[in-house]
Amino acid sequence: MKPVAATYYLPEPAKSRAVLPIPKSSQGHFVGEFVFGIEKPQRVGFASFLEFTTAICTVYLPGFVDLQEQLAPVAFRKANGDIGHHYLDYRATFRNGLRIGIAVKPSHIAKKPEFRAEMQAVAQAAVPAVIDKLAIVTEQNINPVDLFNAKLxxxxxxxxxxxxxxxREIRKKLPGPVTVEHLLTEGRSAGVTLFGVARAIHGQGLKLLRKERIALSALVAANDMVVCQ
Structure with a gap:
């Protein structure tokens, strides 16, 4: 007998914490907000498609806790001795307490020596008061598989x-690695869907055995199962 589906209503998300306002709309630019978190949903803004992909991939990394955008400006000393101010695009916080500042830039800008030098100066000024380390993210750092799975x-x-x-009940009875399609077939009468399998993978009840998109052919196993590969 198929169980009655339960609907989970998310609480009202908290407002964006951006110190530097992000435009609500911009002709020719990909801007907006998305919400992460279940018990305490939080809005996070983005001012480009690259910022969006960076943010959503970060939110679904293992151990992720929080993501704040457009932090208060970091004062740093420029190469000519002047004082500059830089707004970090994001600060990601993880369960172990690590705070990673993220500067999002297209690769053709990120590889310029003057930009690299500025980011080094920003890192020297921001660590450890604001962040523990600084990462520069370009489109070349966005793995298509990670992005696909993060969106799912x-x-x-x-x-x-x-x-x-x-x-969870199907997981207890798994004889070994199986495909996602096998899980959907086993759980069809109980209303198991690809979304449910994705939640189980992200919640670490199941694990992917290869770096691949979560699709019918993807190979999974119970997270506590020892698999010889």
Whole structure:
């Protein structure tokens, strides 16, 4: 018998914490907000498509806790001796307490010596008061598989309690590695979907055995299962 689906309503998300305002709209630019988090949802803004992909990939990294955009400006000394101010695009915080400042730039800008020198000066000024380390992210750092899976995790983030419980029961009986398609077939009568499997993978009840998109052919196993590869 198929269980009645449960609907999970997210609380009202907290407003963006950006110190430097992000435009609500901009002709020719990809700007906007998305919401991360379940119990305490939080809005986070982006001012370009590269910022969006950076942010959503960061939010679904293992151990992620928080992401804040457009922090208060960091004062740093320029090469000519003047004082400059830089707004970090993001600061990601992880469960182990690590705070990573993120500067998002297209690769043709990020590789310029003057930009690299400025980022080094910003890092020297910001560590350890504001961040623990600084990362420069370009489009070359966005892995297509990670981006695909992060978007899926995001779309599937709302719990569906009956489905999630059904997946936990299937997980206990797994004889070994199986495909996502196998899980969907086993759980069809219980309403198991690709979104439910994605939640189980992100929640670490299941694990991907290869770096691949979460699709029907993807190979998964129970997270506590020892798999010889």
């Amino acid at each position: 995790f995001h779309a599937a983030r709302r719990p569906v309690f009956c489905e999630d419980e059904a997946i």
